[in-house]
Amino acid sequence: MCYRAGRQTPRPRSELPSLGAIRAGAKHSPMLDVLDTVERWRSGGQRVALATVVGVEKSAPRDAGATMAVNERGEVAGSVSGGCVEAAVYEEAQDAIAGGRARLVTYGISDAQAIEHGLTCGGTIHVFVERLDW
Numbered sequence: 001m002c003y004r005a006g007r008q009t010p011r012p013r014s015e016l017p018s019l020g021a022i023r024a025g026a027k028h029s030p031m032l033d034v035l036d037t038v039e040r041w042r043s044g045g046q047r048v049a050l051a052t053v054v055g056v057e058k059s060a061p062r063d064a065g066a067t068m069a070v071n072e073r074g075e076v077a078g079s080v081s082g083g084c085v086e087a088a089v090y091e092e093a094q095d096a097i098a099g100g101r102a103r104l105v106t107y108g109i110s111d112a113q114a115i116e117h118g119l120t121c122g123g124t125i126h127v128f129v130e131r132l133d134w
Contacts, residue, residue: 037077038069038132046071049093051129053080057108059123072097080127081107092129102130 041048053066061082068078068086070093080089085107092105108124109117 034067034069034078041069041071041075042132046073047097048072048132049096049129050132051080051089051093051127053125054104054128055124055126057124059121060125062125068093070094070097081125085125089127089129092127096129096131100131100133102128104128 038048038050048069048071051068051070053060053062053064056062056064062080066078066080068076068080068089070076070090072094074094076090080086088107089105092103096102104126106124106126109119109122111122114120114122
């Protein structure tokens, strides 16, 4: 399950694309190469969205400042979390590219939920997603 703050029920993984499907054929760049990749995509005329972890509460796979870029062809560079959260952020990025609206999204899982899913503890991340118009 992928838990997004404000939702009454978690979004089942079956409703999200798999990371394999998202990254199929996409060049996955190390974090230091995200900006270079974004510049290459933009110079090629691609519209791009950038997702940045702006806050972490308790435990999270990535620290604040982690970034993931997505272009309109679905290619991905970088990472903000992994698992179902990354797939959900990918969808938010695609929506930002299409509509231009920036948004702050929050994903979290309680300690009890984490234990149910085989994790040692819960945590929350806040991710700012924006279309790059520069």
